[in-house]
Amino acid sequence: MDLSAISPTLLLASLMVASTPILLAAIGELVVEKAGVLNLGVEGMMITGAICGFAMAVETGSPFLGFVAAACGAAVLSLVFGVLTQFLLSNQVATGLALTLFGLGLSSLLGQSYVGVKSPSTAKLDIPILSDIPGIGPVLFGHDLVVYFGLALVVCVWIVLKTTRVGLILRAVGENHDAAHALGYKVVRVRLLAIAFGGACAGLGGAYLSLVRVPQWTEGMTAGAGWIALAIVVFGAWRPFRVLLGAYLFGGVTVLQLNLQAAGMAIPVEYLSMSPYLITIVVLVIMSAQRGRKSLAAPACLGRAFHASS
Amino acid sequence: MTALLEIQGLTKAYPGVIANEDVSFEIMPGEVHALLGENGAGKSTLVKMIYGLVKPDTGKMTLRGGAFAPAEPRAARAAGVAMVFQHFSLFEALDVAENIALGMEDPPPMRALAARITEVSQNYGLPLDPDRLVGELSAGERQRVEIIRCLLQNPKLLIMDEPTSVLTPQEVEILFTTLEKLKSEGTSILYISHKLEEIRRLCDNATILRLGKKVATCNPREETASAMAEMMVGSALLQPERKPHSAQAVAIELRDLTLPTSHAFGTTLKNINISVRKGEVLGIGGVAGNGQDELTAVLSGEALSSPDSILLHDQPIGDLNPNSRRKLGLLAAPEERLGHAAAPDMSLVENALLTGNHRKSLTSSGFVNWARTREFAKDVISSFDVRTPGPNNAARALSGGNLQKFVIGREILQRPEVFVVNQPTWGVDAAAASAIRQALLDLAADGAAIIVISQDLDELMEISDRFAALNEGRLTEPVPAYGLSVEEIGLMMGGAHDLARAEGAA
Amino acid sequence: MIRFEKRPTPSRLWTALTPFVAVIATMIAGGIMFALLGKDPFEAIRTIFWDPIFNEQFAPFSRPQLLVKAAPLILIAIGLSLGFRAGVWNIGAEGQYIIGAIFGAGVGLAFYPTESVLIFPLMVVAGAIGGFLWAMIPGLLRVTFQTNEILVSLLLVYVAEFILASMSLGLLRNPDGAGFPGSRNLREYPSAFNAELVAGTGMHWGVVAAFIAVIFAYILFARHQLGFHIKLAGQAPRAARFGGVNPSRLILICLGVSGALAGMAGLFEVSGPAGQVSIDFNVGYGFTAIIVAFLGRLNPIGILLAGLLMALTYIGGELASFMLGLPNAAIQAFQGMLLFFLLAADVLTNYTIRFGRPKVA
Numbered sequence A: 001m002d003l004s005a006i007s008p009t010l011l012l013a014s015l016m017v018a019s020t021p022i023l024l025a026a027i028g029e030l031v032v033e034k035a036g037v038l039n040l041g042v043e044g045m046m047i048t049g050a051i052c053g054f055a056m057a058v059e060t061g062s063p064f065l066g067f068v069a070a071a072c073g074a075a076v077l078s079l080v081f082g083v084l085t086q087f088l089l090s091n092q093v094a095t096g097l098a099l100t101l102f103g104l105g106l107s108s109l110l111g112q113s114y115v116g117v118k119s120p121s122t123a124k125l126d127i128p129i130l131s132d133i134p135g136i137g138p139v140l141f142g143h144d145l146v147v148y149f150g151l152a153l154v155v156c157v158w159i160v161l162k163t164t165r166v167g168l169i170l171r172a173v174g175e176n177h178d179a180a181h182a183l184g185y186k187v188v189r190v191r192l193l194a195i196a197f198g199g200a201c202a203g204l205g206g207a208y209l210s211l212v213r214v215p216q217w218t219e220g221m222t223a224g225a226g227w228i229a230l231a232i233v234v235f236g237a238w239r240p241f242r243v244l245l246g247a248y249l250f251g252g253v254t255v256l257q258l259n260l261q262a263a264g265m266a267i268p269v270e271y272l273s274m275s276p277y278l279i280t281i282v283v284l285v286i287m288s289a290q291r292g293r294k295s296l297a298a299p300a301c302l303g304r305a306f307h308a309s310s
Numbered sequence B: 001m002t003a004l005l006e007i008q009g010l011t012k013a014y015p016g017v018i019a020n021e022d023v024s025f026e027i028m029p030g031e032v033h034a035l036l037g038e039n040g041a042g043k044s045t046l047v048k049m050i051y052g053l054v055k056p057d058t059g060k061m062t063l064r065g066g067a068f069a070p071a072e073p074r075a076a077r078a079a080g081v082a083m084v085f086q087h088f089s090l091f092e093a094l095d096v097a098e099n100i101a102l103g104m105e106d107p108p109p110m111r112a113l114a115a116r117i118t119e120v121s122q123n124y125g126l127p128l129d130p131d132r133l134v135g136e137l138s139a140g141e142r143q144r145v146e147i148i149r150c151l152l153q154n155p156k157l158l159i160m161d162e163p164t165s166v167l168t169p170q171e172v173e174i175l176f177t178t179l180e181k182l183k184s185e186g187t188s189i190l191y192i193s194h195k196l197e198e199i200r201r202l203c204d205n206a207t208i209l210r211l212g213k214k215v216a217t218c219n220p221r222e223e224t225a226s227a228m229a230e231m232m233v234g235s236a237l238l239q240p241e242r243k244p245h246s247a248q249a250v251a252i253e254l255r256d257l258t259l260p261t262s263h264a265f266g267t268t269l270k271n272i273n274i275s276v277r278k279g280e281v282l283g284i285g286g287v288a289g290n291g292q293d294e295l296t297a298v299l300s301g302e303a304l305s306s307p308d309s310i311l312l313h314d315q316p317i318g319d320l321n322p323n324s325r326r327k328l329g330l331l332a333a334p335e336e337r338l339g340h341a342a343a344p345d346m347s348l349v350e351n352a353l354l355t356g357n358h359r360k361s362l363t364s365s366g367f368v369n370w371a372r373t374r375e376f377a378k379d380v381i382s383s384f385d386v387r388t389p390g391p392n393n394a395a396r397a398l399s400g401g402n403l404q405k406f407v408i409g410r411e412i413l414q415r416p417e418v419f420v421v422n423q424p425t426w427g428v429d430a431a432a433a434s435a436i437r438q439a440l441l442d443l444a445a446d447g448a449a450i451i452v453i454s455q456d457l458d459e460l461m462e463i464s465d466r467f468a469a470l471n472e473g474r475l476t477e478p479v480p481a482y483g484l485s486v487e488e489i490g491l492m493m494g495g496a497h498d499l500a501r502a503e504g505a506a
Numbered sequence C: 001m002i003r004f005e006k007r008p009t010p011s012r013l014w015t016a017l018t019p020f021v022a023v024i025a026t027m028i029a030g031g032i033m034f035a036l037l038g039k040d041p042f043e044a045i046r047t048i049f050w051d052p053i054f055n056e057q058f059a060p061f062s063r064p065q066l067l068v069k070a071a072p073l074i075l076i077a078i079g080l081s082l083g084f085r086a087g088v089w090n091i092g093a094e095g096q097y098i099i100g101a102i103f104g105a106g107v108g109l110a111f112y113p114t115e116s117v118l119i120f121p122l123m124v125v126a127g128a129i130g131g132f133l134w135a136m137i138p139g140l141l142r143v144t145f146q147t148n149e150i151l152v153s154l155l156l157v158y159v160a161e162f163i164l165a166s167m168s169l170g171l172l173r174n175p176d177g178a179g180f181p182g183s184r185n186l187r188e189y190p191s192a193f194n195a196e197l198v199a200g201t202g203m204h205w206g207v208v209a210a211f212i213a214v215i216f217a218y219i220l221f222a223r224h225q226l227g228f229h230i231k232l233a234g235q236a237p238r239a240a241r242f243g244g245v246n247p248s249r250l251i252l253i254c255l256g257v258s259g260a261l262a263g264m265a266g267l268f269e270v271s272g273p274a275g276q277v278s279i280d281f282n283v284g285y286g287f288t289a290i291i292v293a294f295l296g297r298l299n300p301i302g303i304l305l306a307g308l309l310m311a312l313t314y315i316g317g318e319l320a321s322f323m324l325g326l327p328n329a330a331i332q333a334f335q336g337m338l339l340f341f342l343l344a345a346d347v348l349t350n351y352t353i354r355f356g357r358p359k360v361a
Helices: A008-034 A042-060 A063-087 A092-110 A136-141 A145-163 A165-175 A177-182 A187-213 A225-235 A240-262 A269-289 B043-050 B073-078 B096-102 B110-123 B139-151 B169-184 B196-202 B225-233 B292-300 B322-328 B348-356 B370-383 B400-412 B430-445 B457-463 B486-494 B499-505 C012-036 C041-049 C059-086 C093-111 C119-145 C149-169 C205-223 C225-235 C237-242 C247-271 C285-295 C300-324 C328-345
Strands: B005-014 B017-027 B032-036 B058-063 B066-068 B081-084 B157-161 B188-193 B205-210 B213-218 B250-259 B269-277 B281-285 B310-312 B330-333 B418-422 B449-453 B466-471 C002-006 C351-355
Touching (some): A008 A145, A008 A165, A008 A187, A042 A092, A063 A092, A063 C328, A092 C328, A145 A165, A145 A187, A165 A187, A165 B096, A225 A269, A269 C119, B017 B043, B017 B058, B032 B043, B043 B157, B043 B188, B081 B139, B096 B139, B169 B188, B169 B486, B196 B225, B205 B225, B213 B225, B250 B292, B250 B449, B292 B330, B322 B330, B330 B400, B348 B400, B348 C225, B348 C237, B370 B400, B418 B430, B430 B449, B449 B457, B466 B486, C012 C041, C012 C328, C041 C300, C059 C093, C059 C285, C093 C149, C093 C285, C119 C205, C205 C225, C205 C247, C205 C300, C225 C237, C225 C247, C237 C247, C285 C300, C285 C328
Parallel strands (some): B032 B188, B281 B466, B330 B418
Antiparallel strands (some): B005 B017, B005 B058, B058 B066, B205 B213, B250 B269, B250 B310
């Protein structure tokens, strides 16, 4: 085994790439859950985004349009969930599962003719001098734009939730929908917007997988990334920067185990491959064991249906 | 002088019920106007229409001479109408300033808002820290948040829904001072209550509702309390009847019971000591959120404590689960009817099985005897005059009073030796409430020990032999209820643990 | 304006009718989907729902498949229905199914080539234990640390798939298999083979187990206190606690039973229709069973019917792919759609729909 082949710089740089899909999906789901909605369909929305983005990018040759299509496609799908849970008051857990099952089927149906096709490559930032700085250059400045978009989104979500009125209303709806309704806020409308935002983010995350990280289309290619994103929202205790940390942690584990595989470590490949899932579970356990602390609590109305009775 | 708000012929119907029918009255500027009626009389629906939460089917409102038909609360607030809710309008995980900002149209930046909150709250004698989480505040403080939220918008009309139900007598005094000050500044107040004495003290006019219709508008200072009560209820009510009884053996005893809270905004029970004798009713008062739910849970067995901290007939039971306690004769009825004392979507038969399983032998080796269970449910329905089409109806289809009669009846028919009940008549119409109180007294007369936890002081004074108050998880020394004055009760609820010393100081 | 008004009591009529509404709506929407794929929608629907049972040419082959495919779905869905009723969301049945298969087949293969009538029953027990233990992971984490069982059980599916890969490439690989991945074929080991009990019917031990599970579940829910507690805990958790239900115990029971049944289903599949432990012997029954459980209204008889219907879509889907070139994935989308329509139609059970403004009563 040759561990010296693993370069810390490259590891860090590829960690950022590996964590971006999860980060995008998780930050979207964070907003959804802050509004009091539990959408378990992240996996389905991600894979729908993956195929929509891939197909559009291949057809038009533009990865940018691909990402737009991914966001739109997944947002439309998420609105199916939105209509069912917000207007028809269906159970959020069951509907989220349905979304995942349907999304997986739909995506492989749409992706029939794209298996084995190559996608156009996505532009990298590559600022000439900065990205050549040894060490931090490739880590900080050598990525494609989506990586930076993901980071910017985390900052934006944090600012919006913490300081703006929109953010305050969103949190209020998630904390106590009856009170928000009594004060005249449109609970259902706020939630639908949050759900669509979450869908679009998950779609972007999926498209990042099919267009940048892999980059090609295979059935079921998200391989549980959506579920890990859900776990990371719990890990992040519904706070944007902790979600970022969680995504990087997951990205780090993924990249490290891939590197160890490449370095020919004595552990069978299957056990290295399952490590990200196991670590996600461990992290979930650690987080839930310390729940009960106020600052870590989930939005009070998470997963509860709202029906204005008055 | 023209009226501030004129209400003409408001009608609102829901499927199967007419919440309001042809209600008309007017509120003058600077007037404190009472809206009086028992539970279910249509007070809430009426104020929701004024506040834009519900649209009337017919009728119209005029505010300061102009037509007033708020499509949503925002419109009502813009027109100068503000409302202090009884429930459901604060966000526990948000801080005071955020809660207040949510109730305003154009809140200033957070820092400026915090300064204004401090200023206004000092001005009106309702001090409040804008940075605290609402979940950590007491019920009285939470009400201040709501009031300050309204005052920051300079309302012309302030609607207050049952404001004193969560306050100690001393806090009520402070509130009344604030309301008098507002009135002197020209603000009108619509004051919703069913407490007659308060209304006679505070209000200039009273509109009385019964079954959705206006019965009368009168000057409460000129009417007697009993005359208004009759207008409100429609008939004279029977006062519960009590039979004298002699001291008997101790049935249940709590020894230095301490129980840490299990959730973020809960109350920790601290060193509670009581003993209740057979045939005795112990009333436990206190403002909501001071440990009532926790005390009920630890007595019913939903929360466990050390074995020796609860003794039932001298037998340690603190670590027993609810069903083991039921077998020994300790039964309970928690406050929340729907979802706690009863499963809302289940039939009354299934709800009879919920607690009746052991004492009524409704199962044998795990298999449910549905025929017996149905008989038991029918028995409860007929013995306690529960109005329902039949035992197969879902619990949530019953009115509050009927479901409460079912819940109390279900326990009483199991012949408890000790019965713990939390808020026995909360949200229940007057007739059902008096029937329930009578049933509790009859149960005590048969030799059961009863612990009644309630926020209704009148109720506790009516049925208790002894009275104690919960305050931040501590319980005062129980004292004989007969002859206790409002001031003494207030001191107990406010945390004066040694009543004798308080009296000595006065 | 359309409004929903909550019914005082859930409508029994609509509870029974919604699955049919959902199936019809899915056929219509699916037909549109097939038309968009350039297939004749009527022919596609007929191929999926009619031909596998009634077409003279195909029925002899596909009819027995109905039971073969329905059995694991029913067995798993019955287990899931306990949890779903109680608000315990085990969505990792696929993982329990895989681990059950590995355990059961592992026990069988350990005895190879000894022949004994005891081997197969032992395998069934081992399969159940495997699934049970795998389900206990989310169960114990939930009761000790309040860890969300939805996420843990689901993440464990991926872990189980890697274990399966490792097993079929390593420990359980057929030593006489010339290096090909996958275990010995259990068809060639009579003591461990879950053979067809009645020729030409598809009836194997797994089908028998599924029917027994349906009967037990029916009695449990209709007559037994535990069934009542499960329903109570799902509808009103606080009332359940007040009624003396121990929530931790209930969570472990629900997860344990569903895990054991899923593990058994895995064993019956791997020792019969699939024949061997291989990287991809599992075809997603654990997930489809979620749809079956909901479509069957979490009711044992309903699950029986829903399992048969869902098996039909699998077989019909294969037929349509073979006859019309309909993509296999279309069936998966079709099944997901069915669950959507069912959940949407459910609003009719709990709410009455009214048009226009409310009238004065």
